[in-house]
Amino acid sequence: MDFALPDDLLALQRAVRDFAQREIAPVAVELDREPRFPRATLRKMGEMGLLGILTPEAYGGLGLGYLAYAVLLEEIAAADAAHATIASVTNGMPQSLILTHGSAAQRDRWLPRLAAGDAIGAFCLSEPHAGSDAAALRTRARRVDGGYRLDGSKAWITSGGEADLYLVLAKTDPEAGARGITAFVLERDTPGLSFGAPERKLGQHAAITTSVRFDDAFVPEDQRLGEEGQGFVMAMSALDGGRVGIAAQALGIARAAFAAAARHAEEREAFGRPIREFQGVGFKLADMATRIEAARLLTHRAAWLLDRGTQATKEVSMAKLAASEAAVFVCDAAVQVFGGYGYSADYPVERYLRDARVTTLYEGTSEIQRVVIARQIHRETAR
Amino acid sequence: MIIATYVKHVPDAEARLAADGGRIAVDDHAYALDGMDEYGVEAAVRLKEAGLADEVVALAIGPARSEAALRTALALGADRAVLLETDDDLDPLAQAGPLAEATRACGAELLLVGGKQADWDSAALGPAVAEALGWPVCDWTTELRLEGREVAAVHDVDDGSEAWSASLPVVVTTQQGLNEPRYPTLPNIMKAKRKPLERRPLTATARVVTLAAALPSRARRGVRLEGDAATVASELARRLRDEAKVL
Numbered sequence: 222m223d224f225a226l227p228d229d230l231l232a233l234q235r236a237v238r239d240f241a242q243r244e245i246a247p248v249a250v251e252l253d254r255e256p257r258f259p260r261a262t263l264r265k266m267g268e269m270g271l272l273g274i275l276t277p278e279a280y281g282g283l284g285l286g287y288l289a290y291a292v293l294l295e296e297i298a299a300a301d302a303a304h305a306t307i308a309s310v311t312n313g314m315p316q317s318l319i320l321t322h323g324s325a326a327q328r329d330r331w332l333p334r335l336a337a338g339d340a341i342g343a344f345c346l347s348e349p350h351a352g353s354d355a356a357a358l359r360t361r362a363r364r365v366d367g368g369y370r371l372d373g374s375k376a377w378i379t380s381g382g383e384a385d386l387y388l389v390l391a392k393t394d395p396e397a398g399a400r401g402i403t404a405f406v407l408e409r410d411t412p413g414l415s416f417g418a419p420e421r422k423l424g425q426h427a428a429i430t431t432s433v434r435f436d437d438a439f440v441p442e443d444q445r446l447g448e449e450g451q452g453f454v455m456a457m458s459a460l461d462g463g464r465v466g467i468a469a470q471a472l473g474i475a476r477a478a479f480a481a482a483a484r485h486a487e488e489r490e491a492f493g494r495p496i497r498e499f500q501g502v503g504f505k506l507a508d509m510a511t512r513i514e515a516a517r518l519l520t521h522r523a524a525w526l527l528d529r530g531t532q533a534t535k536e537v538s539m540a541k542l543a544a545s546e547a548a549v550f551v552c553d554a555a556v557q558v559f560g561g562y563g564y565s566a567d568y569p570v571e572r573y574l575r576d577a578r579v580t581t582l583y584e585g586t587s588e589i590q591r592v593v594i595a596r597q598i599h600r601e602t603a604r
Numbered sequence: 605m606i607i608a609t610y611v612k613h614v615p616d617a618e619a620r621l622a623a624d625g626g627r628i629a630v631d632d633h634a635y636a637l638d639g640m641d642e643y644g645v646e647a648a649v650r651l652k653e654a655g656l657a658d659e660v661v662a663l664a665i666g667p668a669r670s671e672a673a674l675r676t677a678l679a680l681g682a683d684r685a686v687l688l689e690t691d692d693d694l695d696p697l698a699q700a701g702p703l704a705e706a707t708r709a710c711g712a713e714l715l716l717v718g719g720k721q722a723d724w725d726s727a728a729l730g731p732a733v734a735e736a737l738g739w740p741v742c743d744w745t746t747e748l749r750l751e752g753r754e755v756a757a758v759h760d761v762d763d764g765s766e767a768w769s770a771s772l773p774v775v776v777t778t779q780q781g782l783n784e785p786r787y788p789t790l791p792n793i794m795k796a797k798r799k800p801l802e803r804r805p806l807t808a809t810a811r812v813v814t815l816a817a818a819l820p821s822r823a824r825r826g827v828r829l830e831g832d833a834a835t836v837a838s839e840l841a842r843r844l845r846d847e848a849k850v851l
Contacts, residue, residue, distance in 0.1 A: 229797070231633060232672065233790055236679075240787050270790035283790055293790075 267338015
């Protein structure tokens with residue numbers, strides 16, 4: 222058993238750490254205060270190869286596995302969570318579903334643009350009334366001559382209005398429940414496609430989130446991904462990879478918050494000594510470090526299982542649950558270690574806490590992860 | 605025209621150092637391509653991209669782990685790499701001969717070397733290898749142009765900067781300001797694994813023998829001034845003027 226990352230991956234990790242700390246970290250505070258979609262840094266991330274990590278080299282990606290994906294995404298998130306969110310969305314569903322379900326023509330048409338970062342991808346599943354219960358979505362796709370017409374609206378779409386390609390799930394057969402859902406790829410300039418104003422959020426302000434509307438939007442038949450009715454199943458089958466990404470992102474935020482807290486505890490003195498010497502602070506740091514380490518081991522193992530092609534739904538949900546809860550715990554504890562300074566926007570930890578909070582919500586809430594884990598336990602037990 | 609660019613695998617500036625039994629101990633993963641040499645790699649790659657050079661060869665002297673520094677140079681755009689492998693700590697003068705030989709062997713007419721080596725802060729290697737080659741050397745270079753076989757450079761001297769020119773072959777030592785080295789992108793790091801890297805065993809005798817090494821102990825030099833604001837301010841001003849001499 223070897224817990225060390227392979228040397229090749231360590232070299233990539235080091236390159237991405239340097240890149241992220243030099244190019245992304247310095248703009249994080251400004252983007253939090255004056256939110257805008259970070260085009261300049263996304264361009265550089267595309268050149269680095271960070272927007273097509275999993276997509277095969279033949280389509281201009283890096284062709285790496287989920288372990289590498291987790292390691293590299295953690296580095297981005299440690300510099301800025303919003304960049305990690307945008308990266309994980311465009312790296313994730315749009316590219317993995319086009320790769321696994323797209324025709325050769327569709328793969329050639331969209332994957333090189335996405336993998337190079339020339340196009341940013343968005344994934345449109347959630348609706349105002351369909352979050353965790355995604356199969357309840359109402360966006361309708363009606364068959365017309367030469368394609369489909371879409372009507373309805375989507376909610377919480379990362380990179381809404383900014384992304385170039387939108388992978389959209391819509392009902393082609395409202396009677397068929399989850400099996401009546403079909404996937405489509407839309408370009409941003411599609412007539413009838415429009416976007417709401419950016420949501421005002423607790424954190425991750427630069428990861429622009431909007432609603433997306435379809436008003437009689439025409440989608441040619443060759444922009445349907447897979448067969449009619451396959452959309453939901455294909456999206457669910459790709460969820461595991463996305464959840465590993467969120468786990469890795471949570472780890473990155475937690476790591477940054479922990480590093481800030483540990484440094485502060487060395488430097489800050491009270492009653493004549495560094496505050497780390499007080500057990501109230503020292504124990505906190507010990508708990509923070511332990512939670513991060515445990516979550517990282519779960520995350521790397523879940524990613525490793527995915528890379529081996531093993532069914533890992535339970536392990537992925539455990540990693541996502543543990544890492545996102547650890548991130549909120551660690552960031553909250555970091556604020557406590559900083560004391561009053563932790564509450565001030567002049568120090569980074571309040572931002573880490575705000576950025577981390579959403580990790581227990583998106584890609585399945587902590588409650589949904591527990592539902593998934595419990596269901597898998599039942600399946601293993603009742604067999 | 606072939607350019608050789610020397611790279612050294614040195615402890616990362618952020619690496620934790622420990623002195624263990626009279627030796628400096630550093631984790632293998634805490635090493636990186638010397639930042640001073642990176643300017644040379646970048647300069648070489650830019651000359652090649654401008655069509656002024658045909659091939660860029662990265663050369664390293666050191667233990668097996670130095671391959672990582674060469675792979676970085678390959679990821680930055682060098683075409684091939686040669687590692688003169690030795691586990692001995694060779695001082696710059698002991699390295700100069702083998703480096704000169706390797707430079708000649710690859711047919712290079714321009715050798716780029718970091719202005720100093722980050723690990724022991726020696727600035728001797730560039731001039732020493734120039735001496736061994738019998739080539740002119742331009743040290744601490746901040747501008748480098750190549751027109752035909754003429755090298756035009758600007759480099760730092762004690763009282764400012766100086767224009768420098770010579771015909772190939774030459775040795776140029778590099779430093780901050782020469783260029784802004786690019787990042788190795790992930791696709792290029794992955795491609796670098798497939799570029800040719802030749803290892804040759806090196807036997808050379810060090811002229812400098814390290815008897816023991818220890819980390820300098822750092823004393824905290826912060827001073828806390830006590831008193832009311834006016835007293836503290838005037839004491840601070842006095843110290844800045846009379847002791848630190850910055851005012």
